[in-house]
Amino acid sequence: MPPAQPLVRDVLAGYIEDRRPRVKSIASIEYACAALNVHLGDLKPEHLTRQVCRKYAEQRRAQGARSPSWKTRKPLSNGTIIREIVTLRAALKWAVSEKWISEAPQIEAPPAPAPRERWLTRDEAKRLLAHIKAPHVHLFVLIGLYTGARTGAILELEWSRVDLATGIIHFGAGEGNKRRSIVPMVPQLRDALSAAAQIRTSDWVIEFYGKPVKSVRHAFRDATESAGLADVTPHTLRHTCATWMVMNGVPFEMVAKFLGNSVEMIERVYGHHSPDWLRQAANALAGLDGFSGPSGPEK
Structure with a gap:
């Protein structure tokens, strides 16, 4: 039975339990809900105004990462806050469908951050691999570079979906x-x-002593620091894979299929790396009569 007057924390708890048997990445939902509960848990859904959402973004940005293992707390990026807001929207939508609340309030999110441009050169990739000590992290990096798969997909990959005979990986x-x-x-x-x-x-x-690996974040960070590589995360491997393909003239459609993205996204984020990017437009401007360059028209 739903609560008579559910608070935001009740909605989040109900949403988590509904999603738990349906998704593999429940930990990310739980993390977002924990952050939301700290600032919004005691409110009623109808109290979630634009001003409240903006205040939440300010507080979370100043609060920084919640991990106790961090020696210093850095301000959160809008990307992290947006993921939490998206979780809140989904939970409220679920509450409407379950008739816990009559309607979901409009939840405002901060502006989306610009896409990351960081990718590894071939030399940087070799340097990174040379500074990785753990075999399972080394294999993780190779899979990331050569398939462009997301971190979750690599860590969840089982041998039953790796066909060594045909050389095919099915990421699910x-x-x-x-x-x-x-x-x-x-x-x-x-x-x-x-x-x-x-x-x-x-x-x-990707296993460690016979058990699945939940995260390679710390080992990966240590390797990048040892290799002298700045602003590199596991997701950089996906950017690198896409960039290498585009730079070598692989059609956007094929890159999108390879990565499981839309063609529009590949063109928007990686298009400028293509050797043929906008070449047709540039060619349309060539050969103009009566123009010889910076010195002006021919006399």
């Missing part, structure tokens, strides 16, 4: 707009996976 269906792909392996990745398969002790491709 994905959730929502985060589609996953079926991709071929390049020879280097196929060799690495074949070697890992010989000594595997579990069903997961």
Whole structure:
């Protein structure tokens, strides 16, 4: 039975329990809901005005990361706050569908951050791999570079979806707009996976002492610092894969299929790396009669 007068924390708790058996990434939903509860949990849904949402964004930005392992707390980016707001919107929508509340208030989110441009050159990628000590993290990086798969897809990958005979990896269906792909392996990745398969002790491709790995964030950060690479995260591997393909003239449609993205997104984020980007438009301006350059028209 729904609460007679549900608070925001009640809605978030109900949403978590509804989603728990349906999604694999429940931890990210729980993390967002924990942050939302601190500032908004005691409010009623109808109290979530634009001003309240703006105040929440200000407080979260100043509060910084909630992880106690961080020595210093850095202000949060809008991207993290937006993910929390999106979770709140989804929970309120769920509450309407379950007739806990009659309607969901309009929830305002801060502006979306500009897309990250950071990607690795070939030399930087080699340097990163050379500074990774743990074999499972080394394999994680190879898969990220050569498939462009998201971190979650790589960590959830099981050997049953790796076909070494045909050289194909099936990353699964994905959730929502985060589609996953079926991709071929390049020879280097196929060799690495074949070697890992010989000594595997579990069903997961990325394992540590026979157990699945929940996160490679800390080991990855240590490797980037040791390699002298700034502003590099596990997601940078996906950007690198896409950038390398586009720079080598792979059509946007093929890159989108490979990564499980839309063609529009690939063109918007990575199009400027293409050697043929806007070439047709530039060619249309060539050969203008009566113009010889900066000195002006011919006399």
